Amino acid sequence: xxxTSFVTDQVWSKIPDxxxxxxxxxxxxxxxxxxxxxxxxxxxxxxxxxxxxxxxYTLNQIQAAPIALTKQVLEDGGHVQAVVVNxxxxxxxxxxxxxxxxxxxxxxxxxxxxxxxxxxxxASTGLIGExxxxxxxxxxxxxxxxxxxxxxxxxxxxxxxxxxTGTKEVCVQVPIDGKVVTIxxxxxxxxxxxxxxxxxxxxxxxxxHIEHDVLQQTLSKVTDQTYNRxxxxxxxxxNDMVLTMASGExxxxxxxxxxxxxxxxxxxFTHVNEELSKMIAKDGEGATKLIEVVVNGAPTNExxxxxAKQIVGSDLVKTAVYGADxxxxxxxxxxxxxxxxxxxDTIDIGIGPCQTLLQSEPVPFDEEEISVYxxxxxxxxxxxxxxxxxxxxxxxxxxxxxxxxINAGYRT
Amino acid sequence: xxxTSFVTDQVWSKIPDxxxxxxxxxxxxxxxxxxxxxxxxxxxxxxxxxxxxxxxYTLNQIQAAPIALTKQVLEDGGHVQAVVVNxxxxxxxxxxxxxxxxxxxxxxxxxxxxxxxxxxxxASTGLIGExxxxxxxxxxxxxxxxxxxxxxxxxxxxxxxxxxTGTKEVCVQVPIDGKVVTIxxxxxxxxxxxxxxxxxxxxxxxxxHIEHDVLQQTLSKVTDQTYNRxxxxxxxxxNDMVLTMASGExxxxxxxxxxxxxxxxxxxFTHVNEELSKMIAKDGEGATKLIEVVVNGAPTNExxxxxAKQIVGSDLVKTAVYGADxxxxxxxxxxxxxxxxxxxDTIDIGIGPCQTLLQSEPVPFDEEEISVYxxxxxxxxxxxxxxxxxxxxxxxxxxxxxxxxINAGYRT
Numbered sequence: 001x002x003x004t005s006f007v008t009d010q011v012w013s014k015i016p017d018x019x020x021x022x023x024x025x026x027x028x029x030x031x032x033x034x035x036x037x038x039x040x041x042x043x044x045x046x047x048x049x050x051x052x053x054x055x056x057y058t059l060n061q062i063q064a065a066p067i068a069l070t071k072q073v074l075e076d077g078g079h080v081q082a083v084v085v086n087x088x089x090x091x092x093x094x095x096x097x098x099x100x101x102x103x104x105x106x107x108x109x110x111x112x113x114x115x116x117x118x119x120x121x122x123a124s125t126g127l128i129g130e131x132x133x134x135x136x137x138x139x140x141x142x143x144x145x146x147x148x149x150x151x152x153x154x155x156x157x158x159x160x161x162x163x164x165t166g167t168k169e170v171c172v173q174v175p176i177d178g179k180v181v182t183i184x185x186x187x188x189x190x191x192x193x194x195x196x197x198x199x200x201x202x203x204x205x206x207x208x209h210i211e212h213d214v215l216q217q218t219l220s221k222v223t224d225q226t227y228n229r230x231x232x233x234x235x236x237x238x239n240d241m242v243l244t245m246a247s248g249e250x251x252x253x254x255x256x257x258x259x260x261x262x263x264x265x266x267x268x269f270t271h272v273n274e275e276l277s278k279m280i281a282k283d284g285e286g287a288t289k290l291i292e293v294v295v296n297g298a299p300t301n302e303x304x305x306x307x308a309k310q311i312v313g314s315d316l317v318k319t320a321v322y323g324a325d326x327x328x329x330x331x332x333x334x335x336x337x338x339x340x341x342x343x344x345d346t347i348d349i350g351i352g353p354c355q356t357l358l359q360s361e362p363v364p365f366d367e368e369e370i371s372v373y374x375x376x377x378x379x380x381x382x383x384x385x386x387x388x389x390x391x392x393x394x395x396x397x398x399x400x401x402x403x404x405x406i407n408a409g410y411r412t
Numbered sequence: 413x414x415x416t417s418f419v420t421d422q423v424w425s426k427i428p429d430x431x432x433x434x435x436x437x438x439x440x441x442x443x444x445x446x447x448x449x450x451x452x453x454x455x456x457x458x459x460x461x462x463x464x465x466x467x468x469y470t471l472n473q474i475q476a477a478p479i480a481l482t483k484q485v486l487e488d489g490g491h492v493q494a495v496v497v498n499x500x501x502x503x504x505x506x507x508x509x510x511x512x513x514x515x516x517x518x519x520x521x522x523x524x525x526x527x528x529x530x531x532x533x534x535a536s537t538g539l540i541g542e543x544x545x546x547x548x549x550x551x552x553x554x555x556x557x558x559x560x561x562x563x564x565x566x567x568x569x570x571x572x573x574x575x576x577t578g579t580k581e582v583c584v585q586v587p588i589d590g591k592v593v594t595i596x597x598x599x600x601x602x603x604x605x606x607x608x609x610x611x612x613x614x615x616x617x618x619x620x621h622i623e624h625d626v627l628q629q630t631l632s633k634v635t636d637q638t639y640n641r642x643x644x645x646x647x648x649x650x651n652d653m654v655l656t657m658a659s660g661e662x663x664x665x666x667x668x669x670x671x672x673x674x675x676x677x678x679x680x681f682t683h684v685n686e687e688l689s690k691m692i693a694k695d696g697e698g699a700t701k702l703i704e705v706v707v708n709g710a711p712t713n714e715x716x717x718x719x720a721k722q723i724v725g726s727d728l729v730k731t732a733v734y735g736a737d738x739x740x741x742x743x744x745x746x747x748x749x750x751x752x753x754x755x756x757d758t759i760d761i762g763i764g765p766c767q768t769l770l771q772s773e774p775v776p777f778d779e780e781e782i783s784v785y786x787x788x789x790x791x792x793x794x795x796x797x798x799x800x801x802x803x804x805x806x807x808x809x810x811x812x813x814x815x816x817x818i819n820a821g822y823r824t
Contacts, residue, residue, distance in 0.1 A: 059749070060745060060748035060749045061747075061748040061749070061754055061756055062744055062745060062747065062748030062756050063748075063756070090741075092741070092745075093741060093744055093769070093772060093773075093774065094774075095772065095773045127741065128741025128742070128744070128745065129740065129741045129769075129774050236745070236748075236749040237745065238744075238745055238748060315727070315815075315819070316819055319815070319816055319819035319820045320819065320820070322816065322820050323819070323820025325820065328541065329502075329504070329505060329539065329540025329541045330540070332474055332505055332540070332650075333472060333474060333504075333540065333648070333649065333650055335473075335474065336472035336473040336474030336475075336648070336650060337471070337472045337473070337648040342473055344473055344474050344475070357505070357541075360505060360507065361505075361507045362505065362506075362541050399816060399819075400816060401813050401816050401817075403727075403731070403816075404731055404734065404811060404812060404813050404815075404816060405813075407727070407728055407731035407732065407735070408731045408732070408734050408735025408737065
């Protein structure tokens, strides 16, 4: 699966009104249990029966209780019937008691919806180190009435947010075997967003018929090119998780890499996850701009991704973009310490429409043109290292006064 | 050389009025050539003859012209008679022409002071990608009149600054063979401060008798525990350099690890470099506080340093310290992604006088006591991983509105 292939023809259709309940077989909802002061804080995605599922998790060695629980669920057969998500506290660093809390939520949800507990995944996001407020969450579970409506899907999208400024939803359809397969996703991000399973929650539903193993391999691969390519602040959370569930109700022939329409499915699935990743990057804490870095000519695709991510992760590049300053010196500096073999004399750097460096030598550019470009809400930086054929992208956001304001007083 | 040994008895004396010209054999000065609008921008440290010297450089693969030149000087015999430093432009990414500029400065300085050009080191700091203003710097070299006075040493200290808010000078004396050996240092830092040869300039003078090879090994080792343990913004500059020169005029027996007073010299030399490192961290762009992280119980000293540095480098920890918020969740999160083997269940975290986490479980602490402590201008965070015997420290600063302000408009 070459990354470059994805720049070519689009095989899916965007469904602007779609949501995670557009794929057949999924219901959802989200409510306010007063764990958070005002916003919704408890949600569920629910299927009538267990369906093949897959997940990827934070690589932080400190992992929250819900991560441990959901890993166990996926390892026991790879099927999930529902996922329960709460926001407000992360149930991380809460010791054995926190793990018991997570299992208590799982049991209660199984009880309310008449499911087997070991088919119920959980996820949490919010403050580290606080016990869950079970006195609010357990009664809350009894109030959940998931439906297939767009409104309830949006309620779920709201219920998983923390400092996000808005919900993040995407939905596409793609023809497989002449059937319509729908893939939809919802995510939250904002802070503690970096590398490996980039500090976020994502839930992707599809009515495609696809088995657990294939789904897991596909999600892991796609994660490397999407969620693992975004950064907000370089911090990798204890609670990151992306979970995908496949109801099979589109009734296509089971999808594997040998399926004639595999490539179409893969592109559509990648697109959903890439869109969610970009929405997370763009809505980073305090951000005013999305930064997209495209690297060509690296020794390998992996190296290209590493360089791209080093650039979007540089505080100096991020503040320069915030200040609409075409400071290419900070970009080449970040390239130099990305830990990837380069030739210091063959680097091209473009910022939007302007070439600023060619073969590592400064190129005169129109200061006015570039400063107008830097007012946009998406800024593209293009690099060519001229070392090999490696290609990769990464996304991040600018670093602003508001990032400092938000994070100087999050806990108190 | 165990790092732990340095917490014990102090063998050196601080010389509050000392400077880089206190060690015998050194003269210095700094002047304003109008490369910068107002502040001094050209300086020199000068000896009457070439003396043993040693240097460490940025590990960024993009290295500025002065780095290439000074490396060459040190490789050709390890002796230096003078170092010429300019601030305002970094002479980085200026191609072949930039390298010629650096050599032109070297030749001119050799000419003015009647030195061999290959004994003259150069260093630059400032904006990347701009050619040196030789029409100001070359006449400036003729204006330099280095002396042994404290005032001229301070002029040098001023001339190397960029966005620093003040000069950084330290001087100690230590008895070696019953003679007084003086070691002094001066540095600049502020932005692009991170790891490997932490984005900064440092110059350390001593009148100790010590050969080039021993001095080089010692500087490299000490750099790992000092300059490489500070971070301001995670960006590694193209121009970092620490240069040390030893005049030998204290007339001690040549220092080697077999010398009976070697340990005293090493401690004093380490102290000078550690103090300069802390001054740089504390004066990070926009910083209001120095953060010191001490890690015990890591698998190795190297691992301890890595964990300590990950914590001081976390934007979320840095903003929390700025906001006087005892957010230990962000600290344990950073420990978890430092890439060092840990036991997630045995971590202790203390913030100043308060234990906040014991064996990975939250400990109730006095919110008022800790919030009073967090108003200090030095904040200490103590970690025990309870995995091994490894010990290490790192230093950084808080992330503030002013960091964003300074960096959103540096170039324009």
